Amino acid sequence: MCGALLSSPSAVILGAVNGLFLASLAHFTIGGPAFTIIIVIETILLFTRLISLKRVSRIRSTGEIPGIDIPITLSILWCALQGALFFFSMRSGNTGMMVLVAAHCMGLVGPLCARNYAAPRLGMLLVALCVGPFLAGAASTGEPLMLALLALLPGFLVGSIQLLAHYRSAMLSALSAELINAERARRDPLTGLLNRHGLEGVMKKLSRDEVFSLVCFDLDGFKPINDRFGHAAGDDLLCEVANRMESALADGQVLARIGGDEFLVLLPGQDAQTAEAVIEAVLAKVSGAPYAADAKSLVEIGVTAGFACYPDDATNIAELHVLADRALYAAKKAGKGIGTRYAPTLAA
Known part of the structure; x- marks a missing residue:
């Protein structure tokens, strides 16, 4: 124009x-x-x-x-x-x-x-x-x-x-x-959340001098529910989980679904202490009440998180994602339903 x-x-x-x-x-x-x-x-x-x-x-x-x-x-x-x-x-x-x-x-x-x-x-x-x-x-x-x-x-x-x-x-x-x-290119068609591409676009706009945290979330027990009740029920459950996650976040905190039952949360201007508080709020929201799998069945779902902070843990966005994912894997290994921050000792 x-x-x-x-x-x-x-x-x-x-x-x-x-x-x-x-x-x-x-x-x-x-x-x-x-x-x-x-x-x-x-x-x-x-x-x-x-x-x-x-x-x-x-x-x-x-x-x-x-x-x-x-x-x-x-x-x-x-x-x-x-x-x-x-x-x-x-x-x-x-x-x-x-x-x-x-x-x-x-x-x-x-x-x-x-x-x-x-x-x-x-x-x-x-x-x-x-x-x-x-x-x-x-x-x-x-x-x-x-x-x-x-x-x-x-x-x-x-x-x-x-x-x-x-x-x-x-x-x-x-x-x-x-x-x-x-x-459409930056949104997840199921939940309406940002997808990986959309979140990367938001992250690229952050200042290099800005402190921020990246949290990886993975649902616990989703696959058995999806297999038992079907993909339609699984999709409804993912949408409900996304709604609960969003309700636990404050303005400026960005939620994205990057595939399957994996979610990412970007916390601009948030350090490790604030990230831990956000994770606790999300865990409580997601697992606080059962979900309707169908007209007669209620199911429970949990969530595990791993996070890393910029610039303390990583020097660029790609590395930050890798380290947050590594922290998530460590949290899953430690018993699920918890949030873990990346530490160098997790590198092995």
Whole structure:
């Protein structure tokens, strides 16, 4: 959307070249100070717009979102200048210039709608700044056939609105599909939690100077329940476990399901002491009450955890995950239903 509003250097240059060509032609064919002034302003606007677009491009290359107020203001000024060119050219009564100007005016409408579909009101303003003076200049000639152009105005405006609406609809559909696909790529389809990819994206945004902990959770006794009552019951149980885990977490603490009955919790800004408290809360929530496996059967499920802290235990995210998983394995080996922090003695 931002790129569409800001246009492009090639479009700016081509539009300015066409405008300068017509203004120069009018200057030598018709004469008068109006076209000289238009040529000077067109030249100044061209260099100003190119400098502005270069600055915008530099900002966007850094990953930041540039301001668009200046480029949009310059686009409005340029369209107003084209309108002035059209008005004085049509008012001159020179048939050749009138034909060239009419062709240039009509040729601007499609590109203006195409580049500004993200902002329909801006698009209509730019079109009006070009077409309005053109029609006014035509009407001021007093020629009956020129006055007939005014009768075409309603249909012309409707066509412009439809063109903008078409481009906007296509843009919104494309953006919606892109957002849906991006969200699906980072979400577990069963529980709606972040998946491994989604959690990694969150972790990459953490500052290298920030303390955080990563906790691996694995359910105890899930497989026998899944085998006995079926995968549908197992899926329902996993969703309920995910809900209970989330209810034990505070704002900013991120839960993800990375496959099967394995879950990860990211604790930004949390040290080992806080991580242990979170683990205790999750263990209590998950195993605190039985689950309905079917209409008649209640089952119990437990959970075991292992965790590691950054930067005390690991120097990067990948290593932190490995160490937290190693702590989980040690906790499982020690008797399950507990939480264990990674220690170098677990390395063997």
